[in-house]
Structure formats: structure tokens, C-alpha cells
Amino acid sequence: MTTTRTFRVPNISCAHCVHTIERELSALKGITSVHADQASQLVTVEWQESQITWEDIRALLQEINYPPETA
Numbered sequence: 001m002t003t004t005r006t007f008r009v010p011n012i013s014c015a016h017c018v019h020t021i022e023r024e025l026s027a028l029k030g031i032t033s034v035h036a037d038q039a040s041q042l043v044t045v046e047w048q049e050s051q052i053t054w055e056d057i058r059a060l061l062q063e064i065n066y067p068p069e070t071a
């Protein structure tokens with residue numbers, strides 16, 4: 001089963017940020033799709049529940065200095 005979540009990342013400021021987020025998240029095992037948008041600062045991620053959790057994703061984003069705004 002997959003889960004999709006859309007959240008805002010206030011640190012997105014340019015196309016490079018978008019690229020970094022997409023590249024880093026795509027490298028995580030279990031993530032099936034990532035789309036980040038510069039203008040809206042919204043990121044949509046889809047993942048396999050059996051392989052990765054939201055906590056793992058959130059931790060990675062914090063580690064690379066793009067923490068999600070949602071709780």
C-alpha cells in the first residue's frame with residue numbers, strides 16, 4: 001500500500017532547492033514519487049508503507065535543512 005502526502009517546505013527558495021529535495025527523497029528506498037514546486041513551496045511524496053514511514057521522510061528533510069512545515 002502507498003501513502004501520498006503534500007506538505008509545505010518554507011526553505012524552498014530556488015530551483016536548486018527543488019532539485020535537491022527531489023534527488024534526496026528519490027534516493028530513499030520505498031519512495032515511489034516526489035514532486036516539489038518552487039512557487040508554492042509544496043512537496044508531494046508517495047511512498048510504500050511497508051518500506052518507509054513519514055517519520056523517516058521527515059527526518060531526512062530535517063537533516064538536509066528542508067524541514068516540512070506540518071506537524
Ligand SMILES: [Cu+2]
Pocket residue numbers: 012013014015016017018
Ligand atoms: Cu534553492
